[in-house]
Amino acid sequence: MQPSLFPTPLSQGGQTFTVSKLTFHLRKLLEEDEILQDVWVQGEISNLSRPASGHIYFTLKDANASLKCVMWKTSAARLNLPLRDGMAVEVHGKIGVYEPQGQYQLYADQIRAVGEGALYQEFMRLKAMLEAEGLFDADRKKNIPELPRKIGIVTSATGAALRDMLNTLRRRLPLVEVLLAPSPVQGTEAPPALVKAINMLDDQQLDVIIIARGGGSIEDLWAFNDERVVRTVADAMTPIICGVGHETDFTLCDFAADLRAPTPTAAAELATQITILDLQAEVQTYKARLASSTFNLIAEQKALLSALAAQLRYLSPTRLIQSERQRVDELTRRAFMSIAYRVNLQKNHLEGIQKRLEALSPLAVLARGYAVVTRKDDGGVVSRVAQAKPGQQIRVRVVDGQFDAEVSE
Amino acid sequence: MSKASTKKTEKNVEDLSYEEALAELDQVVSALESEQSQLEDAIRLFERGQALAARCGVLLEAAELKVKQVVGDEVSAFEAESE
Numbered sequence: 126m127q128p129s130l131f132p133t134p135l136s137q138g139g140q141t142f143t144v145s146k147l148t149f150h151l152r153k154l155l156e157e158d159e160i161l162q163d164v165w166v167q168g169e170i171s172n173l174s175r176p177a178s179g180h181i182y183f184t185l186k187d188a189n190a191s192l193k194c195v196m197w198k199t200s201a202a203r204l205n206l207p208l209r210d211g212m213a214v215e216v217h218g219k220i221g222v223y224e225p226q227g228q229y230q231l232y233a234d235q236i237r238a239v240g241e242g243a244l245y246q247e248f249m250r251l252k253a254m255l256e257a258e259g260l261f262d263a264d265r266k267k268n269i270p271e272l273p274r275k276i277g278i279v280t281s282a283t284g285a286a287l288r289d290m291l292n293t294l295r296r297r298l299p300l301v302e303v304l305l306a307p308s309p310v311q312g313t314e315a316p317p318a319l320v321k322a323i324n325m326l327d328d329q330q331l332d333v334i335i336i337a338r339g340g341g342s343i344e345d346l347w348a349f350n351d352e353r354v355v356r357t358v359a360d361a362m363t364p365i366i367c368g369v370g371h372e373t374d375f376t377l378c379d380f381a382a383d384l385r386a387p388t389p390t391a392a393a394e395l396a397t398q399i400t401i402l403d404l405q406a407e408v409q410t411y412k413a414r415l416a417s418s419t420f421n422l423i424a425e426q427k428a429l430l431s432a433l434a435a436q437l438r439y440l441s442p443t444r445l446i447q448s449e450r451q452r453v454d455e456l457t458r459r460a461f462m463s464i465a466y467r468v469n470l471q472k473n474h475l476e477g478i479q480k481r482l483e484a485l486s487p488l489a490v491l492a493r494g495y496a497v498v499t500r501k502d503d504g505g506v507v508s509r510v511a512q513a514k515p516g517q518q519i520r521v522r523v524v525d526g527q528f529d530a531e532v533s534e
Numbered sequence: 535m536s537k538a539s540t541k542k543t544e545k546n547v548e549d550l551s552y553e554e555a556l557a558e559l560d561q562v563v564s565a566l567e568s569e570q571s572q573l574e575d576a577i578r579l580f581e582r583g584q585a586l587a588a589r590c591g592v593l594l595e596a597a598e599l600k601v602k603q604v605v606g607d608e609v610s611a612f613e614a615e616s617e
Contacts, residue, residue, distance in 0.1 A: 274553070291601060299599045300552055302600045303601040303602070303612075304604060305601060306604050306605075325604055329604070404552075404590075404594055408559075411556075412583075412584075414566075415566065415584065415587065416580075419579075422566065423573070423576075426573050
């Protein structure tokens with residue numbers, strides 16, 4: 126046999142890749158697989174490493190296989206489960222390839238304790254069932270009163286949640302009366318105890334009931350997903366606020382309650398929408414309205430009074446007297462005028478008579494040179510010769526006087 | 535709301551709860567604002583209103599959260615643990 130210059134090809138038509146290209150090809154295959162990009166993997170943690178970078182490296186393994194895992198620090202920061210080697214967990218993430226080492230690995234974004242998955246499934250099943258029954262319907266929700274007088278609280282008598290809520294209520298609305306129905310809030314005895322406590326408070330004519338519990342793991346909060354508890358919450362006559370766990374925790378009681386609060390403190394706040402400050406402001410407003418309405422009324426009365434006073438002055442007899450006095454003055458003036466006129470008239474008349482009298486006066490005849498002769502002894506007028514005897518004393522009257530004479534012949 | 539009827543139900547303000555005092559204060563103010571009250575009545579209402587407002591203020595100042603607990607059929611005082 127002649128030795129061949131070239132090795133015989135193992136297969137015909139096969140492509141030749143560089144390592145990089147092949148690795149890239151593998152990576153593409155894995156990353157295009159939908160299952161591998163959104164997967165929960167169950168196993169036990171080993172080789173846990175948390176370097177200063179903040180990323181977490183570990184291997185997930187079971188009896189027969191192992192899987193390298195990495196959790197970047199952004200996801201690691203959200204992790205609320207303390208990890209340790211040997212711990213059984215379920216890790217969520219996507220499969221990728223670390224090319225420098227030709228290593229496929231799980232890029233993890235969530236880790237939960239084993240069993241949580243089963244609980245979550247149960248949670249979803251129960252939620253779907255109760256939802257289908259209409260237990261969470263919006264039209265079942267009762268209004269939370271703005272200003273409650275009596276608030277019921279169902280929670281652990283010893284927890285921080287109760288203290289937080291009482292402090293919040295004391296600060297916001299100390300007028301409130303709180304009726305506490307203490308109940309265990311976790312463990313197998315919790316659900317029946319919660320049911321009993323809620324029913325007890327529901328009979329107490331309260332304005333609102335708060336069901337609360339501080340934060341914890343999903344198992345810790347599980348009593349609030351118990352079907353009996355959820356149904357009791359949904360069926361209660363009293364409006365219920367549910368404040369269980371933290372901001373991100375949702376329980377079925379949250380859906381069944383009339384209002385969901387992110388925390389117990391928030392539940393106490395939502396139960397007291399009107400605070401003592403609002404009430405104080407309201408009283409102030411009433412005081413102001415009271416004062417202004419009364420002052421308005423008094424001002425109205427004052428205005429009325431002054432109008433009446435003016436009217437009274439107008440109608441007063443003083444004014445009448447003044448007007449009468451004026452009339453008297455007027456009449457007096459007219460009387461004077463009329464008298465003066467009459468007097469004048471008389472004066473003129475008198476003058477006329479005087480003139481006529483003067484015209485008839487014998488003195489006027491004397492002025493023309495005639496004289497009147499009278500006897501001196503008896504005063505008789507001598508108008509004929511026979512009436513005068515010689516030697517008789519006579520008096521001759523001329524226009525400007527008289528003189529005596531003696532008849533001679 | 536005749537004069538006689540308010541007179542009859544008029545309680546000593548010291549005996550009124552906050553809600554009662556506030557409700558009556560509301561009535562008094564509304565009456566003052568809407569009715570053509572006689573001045574004498576108005577002044578009486580005003581004084582009553584002032585007393586009611588003062589009562590509300592005192593109750594708000596002095597209010598203390600009352601906490602009781604029910605266990606079984608028992609309602610008893612609740613002693614909050616000290617912090």
